[in-house]
Amino acid sequence: MAGNLIARSVHDLTAAAWFGGSLMGAIGLNGAAAEASDPAERTRLSSAGWMKWAPIQTAAFASHLVADLAIAWENKGRIAKQDGVARDTAVKTAVTVAGAAVTLYAGVLGKKVEKLADQGARGATEPNPEASEELKSAQEQLKMLQWTIPVFAAVVIILGAKHGEMQRPKNVFAGLRS
Numbered sequence: 001m002a003g004n005l006i007a008r009s010v011h012d013l014t015a016a017a018w019f020g021g022s023l024m025g026a027i028g029l030n031g032a033a034a035e036a037s038d039p040a041e042r043t044r045l046s047s048a049g050w051m052k053w054a055p056i057q058t059a060a061f062a063s064h065l066v067a068d069l070a071i072a073w074e075n076k077g078r079i080a081k082q083d084g085v086a087r088d089t090a091v092k093t094a095v096t097v098a099g100a101a102v103t104l105y106a107g108v109l110g111k112k113v114e115k116l117a118d119q120g121a122r123g124a125t126e127p128n129p130e131a132s133e134e135l136k137s138a139q140e141q142l143k144m145l146q147w148t149i150p151v152f153a154a155v156v157i158i159l160g161a162k163h164g165e166m167q168r169p170k171n172v173f174a175g176l177r178s
Contacts, residue, residue: 007070008164014064015160019153021053021060022103026146030124039120039128043139046124047114054107061100068096071163078167085166092159099152106145112138 033046072079072089079085113124116135120128125143127136 004071004074007067007074010063011067011071012157012160014060014067015153015157017060018057018064018099018103019150019157021057022146022149022153025050025053026150030146034123034126039122040117042123043113043117043121047110047117050107050110051114057103061103064096068093075167082166085163088159088162088166092156092163095152095155095159099149099156102145102152103149106142106149109138109142109145113142 029049030046033042033049036042036045075085079089113121113135116132116138119131119135121131121135121139122128125139125146127139131139
């Protein structure tokens with residue numbers, strides 16, 4: 001019981017860090033960086049902030065994975081026997097992996113934007129009209145991903161809550177009878 005509580009707490013907190021961190025970065029960090037007076041500083045400041053967050057994000061993903069494995073191990077019988085649990089576990093795993101891949105790709109794009117910061121920008125994800133196609137492309141992709149990433153994280157949180165509800169005794173018994 002205590003192990004499950006710890007794993008569940010780590011699982012939920014790391015998903016919350018992913019969700020909250022991505023939203024704060026998109027709204028707060030990128031928004032504040034866009035107010036820098038020097039156009040070259042706008043992308044530099046944003047990149048510096050995201051690079052400070054990256055180790056926390058990486059630790060959160062790693063901890064989330066370990067917690068997921070611990071929860072799955074403890075619930076392997078229920079996953080195998082309770083109606084819908086294996087399907088939902090597979091969906092949640094796919095969403096988590098896809099979201100992690102998108103987050104990693106956003107980091108790669110962020111490094112590219114940082115490398116091209118001298119070209120200046122209107123904001124962290126808003127290129128200047130005279131920027132190179134490479135910078136414009138990276139910023140345009142980041143603009144989309146900064147809103148896509150919290151959606152992935154939110155779906156992981158929602159599916160985690162659904163898993164929690166499926167563990168209620170009345171739902172376990174109903175699922176075992178199906």
